Amino acid sequence: MNQKKIGLYIHIPFCKKKCYYCDFPSYSGMDDYWEAYIDALASELIQKADEFQNPHVETVFIGGGTPSLIPAMCISKILDTVYSHYTVSTDCECTIECNPGTLTGDKLKAYKDHGVNRLSIGLQACQDEILKKLGRIHTCEDFLFSLELARKHEFDNINADIIFSIPYQTFAHWQETISLIISLDLAHVSCYSLLIEDNTVYGKMKKEGIIKEADDELDRKMYHYAVDSLNAAGLYQYEISNFAKPHLRCRHNMNYWRRGEYLGVGAGAHSHYNKRRFANISDISMYIKGVNSRSLILSEDSYLSRENELEESIFLGLRLNEGIDLNKLSKEFGIDLERKNKKKLEHLTLQGFVEQEGSIVKLTKKGMDLANAIIVELI
């Protein structure tokens, strides 16, 4: 049987404390659920392997929440389940998200023993006062300690997450963070502009006027500084918010942006399989009950029309520095995209927002600032 190649996402929705800006399904103070949740995850993994005919797993991503918060044996159990019920590629990229302050040598050893070969560690900022204001539980020192520990346990493919446009964060703060990151010789950096979502602590504070979003000028100044500095340091931008050393891009995330298929297990996890996008319910106890009674509720389930697929290809593809190949997409979707968008592309090129080489269309640096507006022109 011709097995499908997929990414596997495993969600651990637990945190010691929820960060003020976080709008991901993640909960603190639910330690009592850990065991039942891990059991449910294992069950769901088995159910999905069955339901989707044992697909070929190319990447595994254990995200959160804070996966490094829960006992190492929980992670071991999950990965054991993956190995025993899925065909896992020999060069599988297997990432786990960690937060400083939760990582220990034992945990790292267990991860290593179970095939984890990539770590993604949340730093966000290198000033402790800013970390505190973000609601993070760790200091910059903690991060450096975790990093050193990880390297001691022979993890070399490591990503750090950093954030800009944080309220109170100055350009000097940001320069400091970037310099630190560069000095650490990491394989990968994810660098996000903070978006204050309504349903977060920050969202509430924004509504009450306690904090406000950084203005666009500063936001872009920070972004451009990061792009230029990281590129110069050999961490090459390959997606709007992602930078990596050559050959060390995050394959799991690349699969998202290239519209590959993936299965998500756990509360609130999203899947894309067979032209269908669906997501599990994010409430933990309902998730556990659902899995155990084999009646898991989906919070979203939609089939993609050809139009949806094309839109996705354009909007996801343009986020990547490699851009989109109009010829390839035209063939795939049976419409002449080059002709259809000729005028718009010419206009956008003239304004310096996109560049076109043959049938490849990419956003320029200027274009990335206005990616949405440009994508909307083209979808």
Next chain:
Amino acid sequence: MGLERQKRIRNFCIIAHIDHGKSTLADRLLEKTGVLTSREMDAQVLDNMDIERERGITIKAQAVRMIYKASDGVEYILNLIDTPGHVDFNYEVSRSIAACEGAVLVVDASQGIEAQTLANVYLAVEHNLEIMPVINKIDLPSARPDEIIQEIEDVIGIEAQGAPQISAKNGINIESVLEGIVKTIPAPAGDEDEPLRALVFDSYYDAYKGVVAYIRVKEGKAQLGDTIRMMHTGKEFVVTEIGYLRPGGLIPSDSLLAGEVGYLCASIKNVKDCRVGETITNASNPAKDPLPGYKKAVPMVFCGIYPADGSKYGDLRDSLEKLQLNDASLMFEPETSKALGFGFRCGFLGLLHMEIIQERLEREYNLDLITTAPSVIYKILKTNGEIIELDNPTNMPDPTLIESMEEPVVNATIMTPTEFVGNIMELCQERRGTYLGMEYLEETRAILKYEIPLNEIIYDFFDALKSRTKGYASLDYEFKGYKESNLVKLDIRMNNEVVDALSFIIHADKAYSRGRRMAEKLKETIPRQMFEIPIQACIGNKIIARETVKAYRKDVLAKCYGGDISRKRKLLEKQKEGKKRMRQVGSVEVPQEAFMSVLKLDT
């Protein structure tokens, strides 16, 4: 025989200011005469349209027949003809009045006579109608009937001491109104053996019957099967149905005789063939002359109407055609705007008429519209001697080709409590008004008369008047003529392209401040885009105001992972939807609100 029959008929209308209780009184009369039981009555039966009920105004004339057994023991037929109550529909009012022998003048016991009421009373007096005053809202604490009676006598010059003092709302003294109608309003005259002359005072289109004409037979008789002739158009039709009117319906009969009010249908396909004011006669025994006073309603106010969604152009056309079936004074022709695409240039009797048509298109026909600033007809004398009439600013010739321009002016009558006289004078001054005079009605109320250019009236004058007089002043105006004026065309350029739909003609002295306010307003309503957008107000090539919409710096989803692609796609789709609702002007996307926001800059 004819005389005996006619003695028992009374044809009357009710004249009242908005809110003075015309519809409520009409309802009470219907209830009292048993045409409707109070249970059957949906409040204010005569106002059929939602808009009429909501705004408390009558747009279309209505008529209804009541039987009333008076205190003298005789049964009378009372025909009430309800008239539109607004200056825009002046002509219709005059036709309704021409169909009656008397008018019940309803005056609010606290507020007194208002400008429009007065204008209509004068119309009625002109048509030799007997005026019967009625003092309404007598039960309100602020009622001052004696003073109001005095005011009526002083201002109109009619006897008002015996006027019934009533509360239509609470049903007080309604009987005295009915008795008053029988006693004071004369019975109709007119020989039923003369050739037929019937006045059309309203008409509407019915999908099955064709045009239903509301008529008052002045002389002669009309019967089922008669071939009738429209004396002004010369067109002939065969009567297929004839009869009397009841609220919301028709009572078919065989004929209508001199003095009677009713309706007839004759397979008439278009209200234009049976306009208000037309005289119907019998084709085989025609009258010599039509009834006096016929004129075609002439549109005075124009604007462009465009569908917000360009694909709804066909729907808009169909809807306008349907409205025109019932409204011969609505005019429209296709027009194209670079900014707004395909739409229609529409002509209206006045501002209210325009608002009502727009509202009906949006509500009854479910259309989302963009309208351009209202315009009037300007007369332009070109240097080559040619004279053109201009109702669309876009078509204004180059200034070098213009010798002179004229604009329509009106005589405006404003009634107001004296405390607001200063405010009103100031407003009229701002609107280029020429003071004609002022009269005191009584110590606390005055009538101000001004000559004002119509283009100043149509530009939110009502709103300004209302806000500067706390809603107490009332306005009436009539067309006076054309006057030479120093007019210029003001254009708005966005990113150096003229937005045709925003051009308008304005007096040179006011162009600068209007241009500046428009540019400011547009800056507020036009969202930032990928590039900087200069907004300029210009007269010809001269820039008189400039604002800049800065380019936006950032529009990007920072985070796009975790696999939740659908949500992001939907966000972008929403953004795309929003973009679709924008109008493309050159490379600039202009939201609909921007076009509408400049229509009311003062309020």
